[in-house]
Amino acid sequence: MSIRHGIIALLAEQDMHGYQLKVEFERRTGGTWPVNIGQIYTTVQRLVRDGLVLPAPGERSDDRADVERFTLTDAGRAQATVWWSTPVERGAPARDELAIKLALAVTAPGVDVRDVVQAQRTESMRALHDFTRLKAAQPQTDDLGADLAWSLVLDHLVFDAEAEVRWLDHVEARVARASLHPRPSPRPTDDPAAGGAGGGRARRRSGAPPPGGRRR
């Protein structure tokens, strides 16, 4: 749904043709998510089918007339304002491969969760560093708005990656704790041990800031 709404939002500002939609979308999101041109056209087709978009009737004289532009219908314009005023739903979160993987890992025999966490942390931190480096190297273009947008998107990725790392640390800790007192049978109201146990496990921490975690 992301592209669909993006297209509507862009058309709300100005009539455009397909290629232009692609270029604009990418510019406004800092090139973080390149869009396949094919998808633009098929999505627009569906929008036309649904009565939200129309091929532009009046051609502009100030520009090439041979390319076909698209306009929002009233319904489309309404959708745009609805989109802006309605938050994106966070009730039923999308499946996240990492979460699934670790959920399966802790319940799978013969899989060492710590190895999985370890490998993932390396990857996630690598991504985090990449983003941070990108941020530092961020060029100032002549387009203030796009610079800000791109910067915010990058921040989003950074927050996300940080949170992921933090979660991995958390998982590791909980798994370690759980494996110290595995309870085979029901009944025990439980070991007094809660705290002690620190034993062993010298783990190097990753340095992630406060709360954080975002993935989808």
Place this chain on the structure above:
Amino acid sequence: MSIRHGIIALLAEQDMHGYQLKVEFERRTGGTWPVNIGQIYTTVQRLVRDGLVLPAPGERSDDRADVERFTLTDAGRAQATVWWSTPVERGAPARDELAIKLALAVTAPGVDVRDVVQAQRTESMRALHDFTRLKAAQPQTDDLGADLAWSLVLDHLVFDAEAEVRWLDHVEARVARASLHPRPSPRPTDDPAAGGAGGGRARRRSGAPPPGGRRR
């Protein structure tokens, strides 16, 4: 790809039939992501086509023989170990509707970013509270492993939601800061206050944008 890998991982532990895959998958992930049974079968079909899975040849006597079970081939088994040892890629992050929305919002005329952020924060915090409440109410079942998995998944959602809220705050702050010294714009809040840490942003207007712009 999440379901696909999940199926492989489950089959690596034990031969199963379709329905059982569905049930197991949901149990192991705490029922957070219900799976449509249709998808299980179509995905398994593809796995068979790709030579990773085979309809189980030898039927077990200890169980109903009429249902068709599936087994991993050697290639499938190899895939499973590869999956466990390879982190999920975080290099080219998936499109996130919220990030796109805000990136478009800051560059769109006539859209008040603060309203968007405001509405989203309400929604995100609602989700956060829901998750927290769920966590508090988490029932202890007789299945320790599944309890842990479910709990970790919930933690993931919580970390995620927290980070999202934090990011929203961040966006709000940056936007507010940026709108203090733009050019002519309605709402001339002439705050001299900006002060503190380096008034920042002395730079603007660079020459022609460097070729290629930003790219990864």
Place this chain on the structure above:
DNA sequence: GCCGCGTACTTACCGGGTAAAGGTTGGGAG
């Protein structure tokens, strides 16, 4: 006797996303 429910499987369909193949135009390089 039929109702509902859990088990087990099939099918048709849709929307997001990718790849690849066109066709046009303008501006150098030779």
Place this chain on the structure above:
DNA sequence: CTCCCAACCTTTACCCGGTAAGTACGCGGC
């Protein structure tokens, strides 16, 4: 001057993830 390349603009075929809906069977109740 011509040719080629790059940027512009569009179409099509295809795959995969995901959903809905329908079939069928056996079993315990009321």
